[in-house]
Amino acid sequence: xxxxxxxxxxxxxxxxxxxxxxxxxxxxxTAHPITxxxxxxxxxxxxxxxxxxxxxxxxxxxxxxxxxxxxxxHEMTRLSRKFGQRLQGRFKLPVYWVDERMSSLYAESxxxxxxxxxxxxxxxxxxxxxxxxxxxxxxxxxxxxxNGRPEH
Numbered sequence: 362x363x364x365x366x367x368x369x370x371x372x373x374x375x376x377x378x379x380x381x382x383x384x385x386x387x388x389x390x391t392a393h394p395i396t397x398x399x400x401x402x403x404x405x406x407x408x409x410x411x412x413x414x415x416x417x418x419x420x421x422x423x424x425x426x427x428x429x430x431x432x433x434x435h436e437m438t439r440l441s442r443k444f445g446q447r448l449q450g451r452f453k454l455p456v457y458w459v460d461e462r463m464s465s466l467y468a469e470s471x472x473x474x475x476x477x478x479x480x481x482x483x484x485x486x487x488x489x490x491x492x493x494x495x496x497x498x499x500x501x502x503x504x505x506x507x508n509g510r511p512e513h
Contacts, residue, residue, distance in 0.1 A: 368420030371413065372495035373448070374461065374487050375424060375441045380406060381487025383495045384417055392495035394488035407451060414452055422454050425461030425494035459498045461490070 367388045374381035379399050385392035396413070400406040424445035427437045442458075449456045 369417055370421050370423055370495060370498070371417055371419045372423040372459075372491045372498065373425065373444070374490040374494055375437075375444045376487060377440065379487045380410075380444075381489070381491035382410075382413060383488060383491035384419070385492075385495050385499065387499050390499050392492045392499065394485060394492045397485070397487045407447070410448070411452070414454075419454065421457060422448055422452075423457045423459055423495055423498045424448065425491070426458045427461050457498060459494050459501075461494050461497075 372383045398409045445456045
């Protein structure tokens with residue numbers, strides 16, 4: 362496992378329709394949900410992400426990698442990797458990968474504790490999942506690091 366570096370970090374919970382985003386800093390060790398990116402095209406989503414990067418000035422990015430419960434990869438794992446590689450290629454920032462298998466369950470339980478249900482929960486679930494991914498990055502480090510070359 363790689364230790365989480367200091368500096369502002371943005372984390373992404375990638376989905377084809379919605380991308381949850383959270384921010385934080387390993388020095389402080391806390392993550393906060395900030396927004397959910399949507400758009401009619403990948404270009405529109407990356408434009409929004411570019412604005413977030415301008416606003417937050419992160420030193421690195423974290424992308425959650427979904428796996429089956431047994432640890433095997435599936436189509437969303439591949440799409441999440443592709444998304445992270447596009448982030449790195451477009452914005453020239455280091456991208457770290459974090460196993461996100463439990464992030465959605467964690468996000469749902471946090472929102473239930475806060476009494477956020479139904480439509481309200483759906484609106485923030487992805488960004489709270491991104492918060493869980495980033496918190497995991499701060500506490501456990503990253504499983505992999507992508508800097509423009511294949512991880513394996």
